[in-house]
Amino acid sequence: MKIGELSRSTGVSVRSLRYYEEQGLLAPTRTPGGQRVFPDAAVDRVILIQQLFAAGLHSDRIGQILPCMRAPEGGPSARATPKLARVLVEERERIDTTIADLVRSRAVLDEIIASASDLGRN
Template identity: 45%
Template sequence: MRIGEVAERAGVSVRSLRYYEEQGLLTSSRSPSGQRHFAEDAVERVQLLQRLYVAGLSSRTIAELLPCVDSPSDANSDAAFERMIQERDRLSVHIDELLHARDTLDRVIAANRDHRREMARAGAGAVPA
């Protein structure tokens, strides 16, 4: 499948695919005219890469984990497993921080609503939320 088709089916830019290839995260073969051709599973691979990027993993970390995804073995599983645990722990801390920030924002919003209601009752012209 050509690069444009992979990009369209995976919902990414052609530039992203070229970057993934430069980083060793995605492979293609070349036609005699130099066009990139990707295997059918390239779309799934790109979607996996996108999920890992969204989770906050760097290209370097993803490259460390991919051997375990591609061909799990005793040689690469232990290191990749430890790295996955580290990344999961990092994400858990980040999620906890985000939840705390959301809870703080909820309290500020509630206080603002209360204030707006009080102002409306006092006839100050504020509209209740």
């Protein structure tokens, strides 16, 4: 399928699909005229890429993860290799650390706001 068809099938813009190609996340073949041609399996791959982006992963990390994916014949659990599971646990831990840092930052801001409010009453 051509890039426009892939875009329509996945709801992902042509610009994003080109970016995925630049990042090595998608590898279309080319016609003699230079047009991109994607296999039908590219639809599932683009959807997976979108899910990984939504999970907060960056394109370089997604590029590391995609080779660890199996074909989705048995559902999501059949797609994960042991290496992928380790990488995803690391990503979840990174996100948990970020959340904890943000909660601490919010607590500090809350203290400053409360202090400023107290000063305004005097």
